[in-house]
Amino acid sequence: MMKLLIIEDDVAAAASLKRGLEESGYAVELAHDGECGLQQARDGDHDLWVIDVMLPKRDGLALLKVLRDEGRRAPALILSALGKVDDRVNGLRAGGDDYVVKPYAFVELLARIEALLRRARSLSGGPETVLQLADLKMDLLGRAVTRAGQEIDLQPREFDLLEYLMRHAGQVVTRTMLLENVWEYFFDPQTNVVDVHISRLRQKIDKSFSPPLLHTVRGTGYILRMEP
Amino acid sequence: MGGIWLSVLLLVPVGAGAAYWLARRRQQNLALLRRRLVAVTQSVRQTGDNIAHDLRTPLTRLRADVEAALRQEDGKVHRAALERVLDEIQGMQNIINALLALGQAEAGGMQVKKKTVDLTGLLMEMIELYAPSAEERQLTLKGRIEPNLTIEADRQLLARILSNLLDNELKYVPAGGLIMLSAAAKGDKLEILVEDNGPGIPVDMRDKIFERFARLDPSRTVSSGAGLGLSLVRAFARVLQGDARVAESSLGGAAFIVTLSTSAADVSRPAP
Ligand SMILES: Nc1ncnc2c1ncn2[C@@H]1O[C@H](COP(=O)(O)OP(=O)(O)OP(=O)(O)O)[C@@H](O)[C@H]1O
Ligand SMILES: [Mg+2]
Numbered sequence: 001m002m003k004l005l006i007i008e009d010d011v012a013a014a015a016s017l018k019r020g021l022e023e024s025g026y027a028v029e030l031a032h033d034g035e036c037g038l039q040q041a042r043d044g045d046h047d048l049w050v051i052d053v054m055l056p057k058r059d060g061l062a063l064l065k066v067l068r069d070e071g072r073r074a075p076a077l078i079l080s081a082l083g084k085v086d087d088r089v090n091g092l093r094a095g096g097d098d099y100v101v102k103p104y105a106f107v108e109l110l111a112r113i114e115a116l117l118r119r120a121r122s123l124s125g126g127p128e129t130v131l132q133l134a135d136l137k138m139d140l141l142g143r144a145v146t147r148a149g150q151e152i153d154l155q156p157r158e159f160d161l162l163e164y165l166m167r168h169a170g171q172v173v174t175r176t177m178l179l180e181n182v183w184e185y186f187f188d189p190q191t192n193v194v195d196v197h198i199s200r201l202r203q204k205i206d207k208s209f210s211p212p213l214l215h216t217v218r219g220t221g222y223i224l225r226m227e228p
Numbered sequence: 229m230g231g232i233w234l235s236v237l238l239l240v241p242v243g244a245g246a247a248y249w250l251a252r253r254r255q256q257n258l259a260l261l262r263r264r265l266v267a268v269t270q271s272v273r274q275t276g277d278n279i280a281h282d283l284r285t286p287l288t289r290l291r292a293d294v295e296a297a298l299r300q301e302d303g304k305v306h307r308a309a310l311e312r313v314l315d316e317i318q319g320m321q322n323i324i325n326a327l328l329a330l331g332q333a334e335a336g337g338m339q340v341k342k343k344t345v346d347l348t349g350l351l352m353e354m355i356e357l358y359a360p361s362a363e364e365r366q367l368t369l370k371g372r373i374e375p376n377l378t379i380e381a382d383r384q385l386l387a388r389i390l391s392n393l394l395d396n397e398l399k400y401v402p403a404g405g406l407i408m409l410s411a412a413a414k415g416d417k418l419e420i421l422v423e424d425n426g427p428g429i430p431v432d433m434r435d436k437i438f439e440r441f442a443r444l445d446p447s448r449t450v451s452s453g454a455g456l457g458l459s460l461v462r463a464f465a466r467v468l469q470g471d472a473r474v475a476e477s478s479l480g481g482a483a484f485i486v487t488l489s490t491s492a493a494d495v496s497r498p499a500p
Binding site for chain 2: 185186189190193196
């Protein structure tokens, strides 16, 4: 079982986060201030840290910097209540791997945790040149996509979108994750822009094939997988 | 001996001049600081007022909804109420985030990541991002963008300006309409135009519409929007040392005009 450490001083928020993550199959440890958090992170063998920025005794970014300077490499997800334009950059500069602004949706946090854990696992392998799910194949070098041997013509952005979904196959990705990673926009437009791009992609990869691979997860985002 | 006196005599006026100059500089700095402080306090106070005032509407709805649901026993009713509550909370979050960003932008507290941005590319990207959604609403989104436009600015801020304007176009231009995004260099300035053949903005509302919470249709529901988008557009444009205004479009509807200087956004350098 994957083991997570949550360093968050809001006891109630930390408790419901812990409950949610346990329901999703993780073992969760809590720390409520920067000093305890640092000790627990050093002592424990966690697969991922969730770190709040504003913590008593030692702030989250300073804490993370210490851990990184000591050579500890667990993926770190930063939580911040500030949400200023430059916060994200500061968080990543301090050694964070992803950044979420409070108040966040639990499903958003969960999706990002899973993406980070997955990235950490796949980093060991070399860079892939071919991605495959069922009979859907992506040749990253030739930038060609086929399904059931039939060539599928994608726009450059559709290709990037599919590549991101393929790299996270079997895992929920949120609209915000897609905007950040495929378009590199770190804000959410009011218009449902992502949904429409997804439905166009779906037309191309799913419409005349079965089973459907690109599914909508209500209230959360999308998932690419074989099972409905 | 005489040499020393001579230099002292020379130095005294120089020293006095320097002291005077330093004092003046300090005074100017203090004045600048005070102006900033006043701006910050004003913005904080305004933000505070607005938050209190404008969260009361959704809060009232929230409260009524929760109380009504509590009077019932039905689990389905509870679930439906909770889902509406979550929507309201999201709306309130959006308002708070927008007000915080506005406060920060107006008080000069926004750090800008200045880089050379390929503006032509960014505008094409925005068209590509929004075109499918426009099409879905039976709107045509077209671009007329000068090639090779670049600007020293923050890509995220520019994108947020455009995104707010395009969000509006998709909301307020009726089906069948045309939206045009164009950009051109005008001397040492860049002009970005987002225009349409929709209902337009009446002359007497063209300034007002950029104020916080101003809407042509004053009713505010969960889905309608708060009336903060254009305030953000103007505040962000000003952070980038530019401005935003609205005029009548030759297409017949509204023309939102964002003017930026090509080397925009040097916020660290105080204005002369
Ligand atoms: N292209 C347009 N055509 C006609 N009216 C517009 C257009 N753009 C904006 N407006 C009017 O200006 C008002 C203010 O726009 P603004 O973007 O500030 O707020 P909003 O869209 O109502 O809410 P928010 O952007 O906060 O969700 C809108 O309510 C609408 O009445
Ligand atoms: Mg708007």
